[in-house]
Amino acid sequence: MKYVLSHLSEIKKMIEEESGPALLLDFDGVLSAIAPTPAEAFISEENKKLVKACAERFPVAVITGRKLTEIKEKIGITGLLFVASHGLEWEENGKHHIKPIPKETIEAINLAKEKIRPLMSSYPGMIYEDKSFMFAVHYRIMNKELVDAFIKEITSILEPIVKQHKLRLDHNLMTFELRPEINWDKGDSVLFAKEYFQKKGKRKEKPIPIYIGDSDTDEDAFVALKENGITIRVGKTKKSSAKWYMSDQKEVGVFLKWLLSLQLPPI
Numbered sequence: 001m002k003y004v005l006s007h008l009s010e011i012k013k014m015i016e017e018e019s020g021p022a023l024l025l026d027f028d029g030v031l032s033a034i035a036p037t038p039a040e041a042f043i044s045e046e047n048k049k050l051v052k053a054c055a056e057r058f059p060v061a062v063i064t065g066r067k068l069t070e071i072k073e074k075i076g077i078t079g080l081l082f083v084a085s086h087g088l089e090w091e092e093n094g095k096h097h098i099k100p101i102p103k104e105t106i107e108a109i110n111l112a113k114e115k116i117r118p119l120m121s122s123y124p125g126m127i128y129e130d131k132s133f134m135f136a137v138h139y140r141i142m143n144k145e146l147v148d149a150f151i152k153e154i155t156s157i158l159e160p161i162v163k164q165h166k167l168r169l170d171h172n173l174m175t176f177e178l179r180p181e182i183n184w185d186k187g188d189s190v191l192f193a194k195e196y197f198q199k200k201g202k203r204k205e206k207p208i209p210i211y212i213g214d215s216d217t218d219e220d221a222f223v224a225l226k227e228n229g230i231t232i233r234v235g236k237t238k239k240s241s242a243k244w245y246m247s248d249q250k251e252v253g254v255f256l257k258w259l260l261s262l263q264l265p266p267i
């Protein structure tokens, strides 16, 4: 991985060779700093201004695991492409789309929700986040002494349910997340956004996707854009498919500012 702010001329060249950038952004840990609870995460006024300015110059999408209604409220900018709930729903031009989920899968998730929610009384600091057809459980603010037992208990409840149904369980950044396995991950979400912008653009040349993400679930997106894209991970890690990294979330604003300073063809 290369430090992105030291290789901006290389990135500039890649953008110039194509028809400008299409900016694809994760929310948590990228536009917002990681907050103790999901509700507390917010986009700073500075980043909001930058994203708005970017959207006036080139296509911008927000790719997130959060629900569509929630991410729209958090971002507060209209006219972006939103790919939410890990690609289960998206909105373009104010039009809401949902992917069909089998009834049996929804029932299995509801069963898991019923079993997990009551754990809150035994584990103070557990945060349960209901996301309609999926859910997440965070233990970032839990007392460290409880964490091992908590992980063991939650895994023993969820693993059998995951095995029996088409579900996907992720455990990353002190968060468990259970969702339908619909063979759709952030990789599919970024390819969807990339194709959407390429079809929408009037020019023959296609914009080059730039994806910025910060966690292991973003690795699918980095892999998907390996051949034709600019992939940046927030936080240097030993193993990542992203070509570049940023030291921390604050550098996202620095990068967006740089992007805005480029002479780019109009969209």
Ligand SMILES: [Mg+2]
Pocket: 026, 027, 028, 029, 030, 213, 214, 215
């Ligand atoms: Mg993230």
